[in-house]
Amino acid sequence: MRMYDLIYTKKLGGALSQEQIAFWVKGAADGSIADEQSASLLMAICWRGMTTEETLALTLAMRDSGIRMDLSAVPGIKVDKHSTGGVGDKTTLILGPIVAACGVPCPMFSGRGLGHTGGTIDKFAAIPGLKVELTDAEFIRSLRETRFANSAPTGDIAPADKKLYALRDVTATVESIPLITASIMSKKLAGGADALVLDVKCGATAFMKTLDDARTLAQSMVDVGTAHGMQIRALITRMDAPLGWAIGNALEVMESVEILRGGHAESELAQMSFRLAAEMLIMGGAARTLPEAQAKVQASLQDGSALETLRRFVALNGGDATALDDFSRLPQPGQTVEVRADRDGYISAIDGRALGLLAMDLGAGRKDRHDVLDLGVGIRVQVAVGQKVAKGDPLFQVLAKANQSIKPELYLSTLVWAQDAPASSPWLLDTIGC
Secondary structure, three states, rough: OOOOHHHHHHHHHOOOHHHHHHHHHHHHOOOOOOHHHHHHHHHHHHHHHOOOHHHHHHHHHHHHHOOOOOOOOOOOEEEEEEOOOOOOHHHHHEEEHHOOOHOOOEEOOOOOOEEEOOOOOOOOOOOOOOOOOOOOOHHHHHHHHOOOOOOOOOOOHHHHHHHHHHHHHHHHOOOOOOHHHHHHHHHHOOOOOEEEEEEEEEEEOOOOOOOHHHHHHHHHHHHHHHHHOEEEEEEEOOOOOOOEEEOOHHHHHHHHHHHOOOOOOOOHHHHHHHHHHHHHHHOOOOOOOHHHHHHHHHHHHHHHHHHHHHHHHHHHHHOOHHHHHHHHHHOOOOOOEEOOOOEEEEEEEEEEHHHHHHHHHOOOOOOOOOOOOOOEEEEOOOOOOEEEEEOEEEEEEEOOOOOOOOOOOHOOOOOEEEEEOOOOOOOEEEEEEO
């Protein structure tokens, strides 16, 4: 079998066999196939697409390029969640402890951030001492003892994905629904969960800009998960602005804890996290209906069990759990700069991507995979879409390194103003799957 033939077939729009895809994935992972040939095939796939059968075969081959976690020692239906991500998305920090507190084991492998979107692992790393790369034994122990486990994936889980994603990142081939599906689902299937709730973001700040594209991606992942015996459901959620008030790692821990304490209950971030958690409870057998699941979510907040679960998870994995009650123990910025409104009016839009890039420039995100983050810097967003603002009102707090130059006009440029209040939009756009 020759890699040249695979590239040529796909260049002409043909379909690859399961054997051909397995040959490519194995060779990409072990280095026997040259990077330039893999890059060529990735570009051909990006242009020509893949059939459902090809996408299934690619997912399976990538999953089987490494180990598969065995979580059978943990009783119960194990339920995972994946979000396609966005600026300020910290739902994992909120819903993981809630789901676990309600009795459903919640195993999650999360990533680090690159570019304008933050990574869940970086947010957890802002908690002093917390180990964010768990061994398999530590992961299972955390799941058994707290019902919640979150870790960066080990190098043994879907190693082919790491290699192919690195090539996609530098060859402008990230934007391919079959490749996105295989990348996400190979890791989820290897992670050992029985069920999965997907949060597919849609909008100006999301990877999928249109509802049709978001539906296509969601359906593709649901089809792959279902074909491999996983119970799976996707929620398509609006992502036109930063999610929540915090952008930056320590700040996002603070906002998550405040919600677990019962704060910000009417915010889109809280409502979205609660709904995703409720869907997970239904899949995990802890509730039969959505109202029953939502009531259990609220009970875990009111009795403090969700926050206590997060404390136990942090303490078990070497972290300073007192930092969840005393935010001064989290990483701190060198300076805080206020940005105030330069006019009267309504906020009709907030450019979340631009704010994410500004946070990256502060040191909260990576321009390069080798960058070291400053976990204490970030942006506190003090205004929401639809809010009426008067000149001089606070809009942003910029938490920066000491002596770092801050240009308020860059932050003001992320806002779109209007004379009248804009129409409100629902955050939940569609649901797909069981």
